[in-house]
Amino acid sequence: MGQSLNTPMNIGIVGCGQIVRAYLATFPALDAVRLVAVADIDTARAQSLADELPGVRAMSVEALMSDAEVDLVLNLTIPAAHAQVALAAIAAGKHVYGEKPLAATTAEARKVLEAATAAGVIVGCAPDTVLGTGTQTARKAIDDGLIGRPVAATATMVVPGHERWHPNPDFYYTPGGGPLLDMGPYYISSLVTLLGPVASVIGAASHTRSERTIGTGPRAGETIPVTTDTHVTGVLVHESGALSTLVMSFDGAATQAANIEIHGEKGSLIVPDPNTFAGSVRLRIVGSTEWETLPDSAGYSGASRGVGLNDLALTSVGQEPRAGGRLAFHVLEIMESVLESAHSSRAVQIASSCDRPPAVPLTQPTVHADAAN
Ligand SMILES: NC(=O)c1ccc[n+]([C@@H]2O[C@H](COP(=O)([O-])OP(=O)(O)OC[C@H]3O[C@@H](n4cnc5c(N)ncnc54)[C@H](O)[C@@H]3O)[C@@H](O)[C@H]2O)c1
Numbered sequence: 001m002g003q004s005l006n007t008p009m010n011i012g013i014v015g016c017g018q019i020v021r022a023y024l025a026t027f028p029a030l031d032a033v034r035l036v037a038v039a040d041i042d043t044a045r046a047q048s049l050a051d052e053l054p055g056v057r058a059m060s061v062e063a064l065m066s067d068a069e070v071d072l073v074l075n076l077t078i079p080a081a082h083a084q085v086a087l088a089a090i091a092a093g094k095h096v097y098g099e100k101p102l103a104a105t106t107a108e109a110r111k112v113l114e115a116a117t118a119a120g121v122i123v124g125c126a127p128d129t130v131l132g133t134g135t136q137t138a139r140k141a142i143d144d145g146l147i148g149r150p151v152a153a154t155a156t157m158v159v160p161g162h163e164r165w166h167p168n169p170d171f172y173y174t175p176g177g178g179p180l181l182d183m184g185p186y187y188i189s190s191l192v193t194l195l196g197p198v199a200s201v202i203g204a205a206s207h208t209r210s211e212r213t214i215g216t217g218p219r220a221g222e223t224i225p226v227t228t229d230t231h232v233t234g235v236l237v238h239e240s241g242a243l244s245t246l247v248m249s250f251d252g253a254a255t256q257a258a259n260i261e262i263h264g265e266k267g268s269l270i271v272p273d274p275n276t277f278a279g280s281v282r283l284r285i286v287g288s289t290e291w292e293t294l295p296d297s298a299g300y301s302g303a304s305r306g307v308g309l310n311d312l313a314l315t316s317v318g319q320e321p322r323a324g325g326r327l328a329f330h331v332l333e334i335m336e337s338v339l340e341s342a343h344s345s346r347a348v349q350i351a352s353s354c355d356r357p358p359a360v361p362l363t364q365p366t367v368h369a370d371a372a373n
Helices: 020-029 043-051 061-065 079-091 106-119 133-143 169-173 178-195 307-313 325-344
Strands: 009-014 033-039 072-075 095-098 123-125 150-158 198-206 211-213 223-225 231-238 243-249 260-264 267-271 281-285 292-294
Touching: 009 061, 020 033, 033 043, 033 061, 033 307, 061 079, 072 079, 072 307, 079 095, 079 106, 095 307, 106 123, 106 325, 123 307, 123 325, 133 178, 133 260, 133 267, 133 281, 150 178, 169 178, 169 223, 178 198, 178 231, 178 243, 178 260, 178 325, 198 325, 231 325
Parallel strands: 009 033, 009 072, 072 095, 095 123, 150 243
Antiparallel strands: 150 260, 198 231, 211 223, 231 243, 260 267, 267 281, 281 292
């Protein structure tokens, strides 16, 4: 291990909307990070949040970027602002960890990674769910050879759309949103963790309705335009030769399909929902008629949103964090390429690659289970 980063690392949050609550619930239990400041373009929103948090200062976005106490900017803005906020933080010499996706486009994301490399700062990105016991136990089962050589996977997510519960769902229906860019990061980060990087993709997609109606909050009943595909399917050809089939949809009620299944020459695995940290991993060996539940054998136990930030703060200088920018870039390029393939009706080669992030050994709670989101 090289030199450690400053820990506890002082965190300044930019973006105080819906998801900030999940991070705030986790913060008290994260030993390597400390929240010191919050900001939002809606300054009143940042102030009212700081009023609830003793010792945490509300400030303008610009002031937070240049604040000497802040080591890392936690970017919880909407996808269209991810790159702009990350670039401002990097320009100020801060490390950044952002909500997914890394940026709305790979062109923007590339600028973020290049600027960070030039500045010598670290980029981390959600999702960190795949560091929990669910995906990590499945990974260990694969690495231990329990299913033999992995051959294929399926990843399925079907919901009616986030306008039913989110008070400001506009960003889910613009480029950078849609079921693929919104939920794909969980599924594809899990697939890359389990099966390794992707070499090429084919996709097909549909854009079923031109507007959606907000179902909750002060804007309930308002219609918003839809400018992105809302049902996306694809096949990811992993560098290993394994084939993953993806279905990401805001156009159905629900699905009973397992969130992720991995099939190998000796057996099949059911992997828990990658939008959660834990859950049962089930194994069925060829020739058996039973699914066996595997005990948790790897991953952060009792984890919740923010554990990837803590993991980043424990990363040595020069190392890529597990929930790192390179993985997030690769995942973004895969998603963008699935959509490109859907619109061109041609397979698309993936230019980027990444290492599978280092496995997480079974680690007892760094975060409280009751803070799970
Ligand atoms: N809502 C969820 O349940 C959820 C779950 C997982 C991940 N996420 C991700 O978290 C991110 C934020 O989602 P949300 O639901 O909290 O959105 P939101 O719209 O509720 O909140 C976003 C906040 O960012 C602020 N903001 C926007 N642009 C800004 C800028 N340029 N500078 C400073 N502040 C800016 C907005 O004023 C708002 O307060 C998204 O990337 C989303 O994909 C959300």
